[in-house]
Amino acid sequence: MTSSTGTASRGAGAEATTREIAQQPRLWREVERLVSARRASLEEFLAPLVAHENLRVVLAGAGTSHHVGQILATTLARRLGRRVEAIATTDIVADPHGSFAQDVPTLLVSFARSGDSPESVATTELAEQCLSECHHLVITCNSAGHLARTHAERPKSQVLLLPAESNDEGFAMTSSFTCMTLAALLTLGGTSYDGLGDRLAAAAERVLATVDAKAHTLVDQAPERLVYLGSGALRGLAAESALKVLELTAGQIVATSESSLGFRHGPKAIRNDNTVVITYVSNDPYTRQYDLDIVAELLEGARPGGVVTVAASTAGLPEESTWLLEGLEDVDDAALALPAIVCAQLIGLYASLGLGLTPDNPFPSGEVNRVVQGVTLHRLRA
Structure with missing residues (x-):
């Protein structure tokens, strides 16, 4: 990001966002290596689930993390030959009985930069309450996050931790968004995507230059x-x-x-x-x-x-x-x-x-936060 690095560095409070946009090609190559190294254990976890003809895959996240699911849903449905839907965690928490109306074997794929948003863990717990059979694939950028820690040792869960640098310090999700998208595509799309990370990284390098x-x-x-x-x-x-x-x-x-x-x-x-x-x-x-x-x-x-x-x-x-x-x-x-x-x-x-703003924190008053605050979680009654 030749010219942008210089420009952004002259703007107060743009250093993290600038760095996190520019680092994406390198991190995508790292994500591809990471998924490749985990391929055997991930396949062992996923293969029996995908074998269910009535398996439902729910891609869950809030805000930018929900957009990950929206981008992936139709492609993964074709690749897996199974029902794949993107549902925002905010919708699941507000209406779990509607989101999980059909009690079928479900793979809940949770996307979370920090894993500390109130809806992240609540969604996985509500799925357990509403469904007889639910397995969890957690794709997150924060090993210390509540979501990663909650599912680390659960037998029906797999946690895929992405490179620490993908846990953006800036307000807006940039490298976290693209790393989670790529990780899910490589993990659930299968070996047909081998080498894709490097191709996309090379293309992104050209984008940054042109x-x-x-x-x-x-x-x-x-x-x-x-x-x-x-x-x-x-x-x-x-x-x-x-x-x-x-x-x-x-x-x-x-x-x-x-x-x-x-x-x-x-x-x-x-x-x-x-x-x-x-x-x-x-x-x-x-x-x-x-x-x-x-x-x-x-x-x-x-x-x-x-x-x-x-x-x-x-x-x-x-x-x-x-x-x-x-x-x-x-x-x-x-x-x-x-x-x-x-x-x-x-x-x-x-x-x-x-506009004279600080991209790393466009809301210095705290009106909008990097990790959502102010959510009261209410108890779900059967």
């Missing part, structure tokens, strides 16, 4: 609103991208997300003359058509710089406004999301600095 200046240029336009669009797995990526802007700018820039098709059904009303719409373009040939359609529609009468696309190929897209994820034309969209999110992380970082 997109940095483009992110600066976008932020220099001082947009009032940012809209992220994506289809399928990239819908979750769009949601995470919008959240990064909201978090890092302390809500001073309005940011939202939608699917490429869904944008026309009302949400398009957010667009004004000072809005930038960023569309993540799918690698799936069928899905890609809908992304190209909305891009073409948005470009009609758009001001310069008002429409940006992020894609692995420029086919059917205007090259001048496409941020290219080179060398990834053949990967699943869930994998494409990892280098793509780096674009949004850079935008959020520079937007924060441009």
Whole structure:
């Protein structure tokens, strides 16, 4: 992250966020080695579960950790041939009987940066209360977290601890998000993804080198609103991208997300003359058509710089406004999301600095916290 490191270091309170964006390619390679070393024990744990024809896999997390599940759900459903759903821990805690309405064998995959958010452990306990057979795969960045410690010795649990550096010190989840996404994809997607971590890392290194200046240029336009669009797995990526802007700018820039098709059904009303719409373009040939359609529609009468696309190929897209994820034309969209999110992380970082904020802690008053506080957990009665 050549130019960004220099820029961010001049902004007070940006050091951790800058470092944690830049370290991702190195950490992804480390995550791939980690999963490979654990492959035998993970397979021993997962194989009997996946053998259940009626197995339900629930991908659980809150905020950014929920977006991990949203990105992975459809890809893992195809790979496993089983029912896979992403449900926010906040929804599970609020309505456990609804979330676990069917008492079927369940693998609950919990994503947590710290593992200390009140809903993290509560979700696993509620699953135990509601289900006759529940197993847990905990993917977390904090060995000392409540979630990791709770499940470390349980016979129906496996804890996958990610590199300590992935436990971001900055307010916004960056390397923790991508490391958890990659770890789950490699673990649950099987050996067909061998070597993927290195490919994605190389692509992200190119993004850091080539997109940095483009992110600066976008932020220099001082947009009032940012809209992220994506289809399928990239819908979750769009949601995470919008959240990064909201978090890092302390809500001073309005940011939202939608699917490429869904944008026309009302949400398009957010667009004004000072809005930038960023569309993540799918690698799936069928899905890609809908992304190209909305891009073409948005470009009609758009001001310069008002429409940006992020894609692995420029086919059917205007090259001048496409941020290219080179060398990834053949990967699943869930994998494409990892280098793509780096674009949004850079935008959020520079937007924060441009507003005179401190990206490492955009809420110095403590109004919003790195680890959620203020949640009262209520007892579930049978």
